Amino acid sequence: MATVEVRDLRKRYQDFLALDGVSLRAESGQLVTLLGPSGCGKSTTLRCLAGFLEANGGEITVDGESILGVPANRRGFGVVFQNYALFPHMTVAENIGYGLKIQKLPKAEIDTRVHDAMKLVRLDGLATRLPREISGGQQQRVALARALVLKPKLLLDEPLANLDARLRDEVRWLIRDLQQQSGITAFYVTHDQSEAMAMSNMVAVMKAGRVAQFATPREIYQKPTERYVADFTGEANFITCSSVTPLAEGRYAITAAGATLELNGVPGITGPAELLLRPEALALTTPEAGTFQGTVSKSAFLGAALRFEITLADGSVLKLTPEPNHPVEAGQKVGIAIDQSHAWLMPEVAP
Numbered sequence: 623m624a625t626v627e628v629r630d631l632r633k634r635y636q637d638f639l640a641l642d643g644v645s646l647r648a649e650s651g652q653l654v655t656l657l658g659p660s661g662c663g664k665s666t667t668l669r670c671l672a673g674f675l676e677a678n679g680g681e682i683t684v685d686g687e688s689i690l691g692v693p694a695n696r697r698g699f700g701v702v703f704q705n706y707a708l709f710p711h712m713t714v715a716e717n718i719g720y721g722l723k724i725q726k727l728p729k730a731e732i733d734t735r736v737h738d739a740m741k742l743v744r745l746d747g748l749a750t751r752l753p754r755e756i757s758g759g760q761q762q763r764v765a766l767a768r769a770l771v772l773k774p775k776l777l778l779d780e781p782l783a784n785l786d787a788r789l790r791d792e793v794r795w796l797i798r799d800l801q802q803q804s805g806i807t808a809f810y811v812t813h814d815q816s817e818a819m820a821m822s823n824m825v826a827v828m829k830a831g832r833v834a835q836f837a838t839p840r841e842i843y844q845k846p847t848e849r850y851v852a853d854f855t856g857e858a859n860f861i862t863c864s865s866v867t868p869l870a871e872g873r874y875a876i877t878a879a880g881a882t883l884e885l886n887g888v889p890g891i892t893g894p895a896e897l898l899l900r901p902e903a904l905a906l907t908t909p910e911a912g913t914f915q916g917t918v919s920k921s922a923f924l925g926a927a928l929r930f931e932i933t934l935a936d937g938s939v940l941k942l943t944p945e946p947n948h949p950v951e952a953g954q955k956v957g958i959a960i961d962q963s964h965a966w967l968m969p970e971v972a973p
């Protein structure tokens with residue numbers, strides 16, 4: 623069992639500050655995802671955790687003990703990268719047992735642990751093959767088994783990136799199952815929002831070397847702290863508010879696009895704010911019945927669904943996906959009903 627905590631981590635490459643105070647925490651047995659666009663510092667964070675890179679400031683602890691001075695091979699993290707990085711001249715079993723051999727464990731124990739790990743990732747029967755004699759998905763499972771034998775901590779850096787869609791799905795659920803069954807604490811890097819949502823206990827949405835929000839997948843989706851997080855975690859509509867009045871902690875009365883609403887939002891908003899409306903919070907209705915009134919500016923048939931864009935009087939554009947075959951056309955005046963429990967107010971933050 624291992625609780626891993628990262629506090630105010632800083633990392634500089636020459637004069638470029640890649641990590642500017644990253645803090646996050648994985649409770650024992652949790653899977654924590656680092657989610658964010660290319661270059662935001664996900665891999666750098668993972669490499670500092672693994673001990674491949676030396677941090678310039680901050681702290682990393684495992685069960686309360688600092689590991690900053692501990693060399694990579696003694697930190698006990700199993701690491702899986704997107705390129706499997708298997709040793710080409712070693713068999714599947716030798717690859718999986720390599721880390722245990724380095725630790726000088728008795729051969730019998732290595733054999734048992736390798737055998738168990740191969741069974742877990744469903745590689746039985748392939749022990750004596752070389753990496754070039756197995757498929758890409760099998761190679762990635764070897765990499766996973768090689769990391770798993772080093773329990774109880776796992777670092778996964780886009781481990782599915784090189785797999786095709788079907789295999790990606792299979793290995794994704796395999797990782798999740800194994801991680802949950804064995805109570806391993808894991809950090810998982812991805813820029814795929816749905817992967818992050820489906821797999822994680824906690825998600826750290828990263829933005830330019832910082833953590834913009836660290837919360838559960840549900841909270842990240844429903845209660846983002848800023849537009850950047852909302853945009854990165856699913857489809858989102860935003861309307862700028864013309865007035866905001868705090869009512870109670872985290873509750874506001876607002877005016878936006880001609881409508882007055884009362885809703886929940888990020889606590890402590892004092893300045894300009896914007897309203898987040900996920901597509902599922904919106905329904906098409908008649909102009910009289912709607913909270914907002916607008917004109918259908920685009921309509922597209924997507925097979926299983928229809929997609930509309932509605933332009934409101936203040937110029938805001940809302941995207942929504944109503945019931946299939948809903949009979950509205952471009953140019954038509956419509957109303958939009960909103961589910962206020964799914965509307966969320968956020969402060970306007972510089973991108």
Ligand SMILES: Nc1ncnc2c1ncn2[C@@H]1O[C@H](COP(=O)(O)OP(=O)(O)OP(=O)(O)O)[C@@H](O)[C@H]1O
Nearest residue numbers: 635638640658659660661662663664665666667813
């Ligand atoms: N060795 C290095 N020297 C200089 N700059 C680096 C080095 N490694 C990474 N960087 C820079 O640090 C920033 C963070 O890189 P990092 O690899 O952590 O990003 P990432 O979020 O993992 O991106 P990706 O999703 O593309 O892998 C990037 O701007 C990158 O160009």
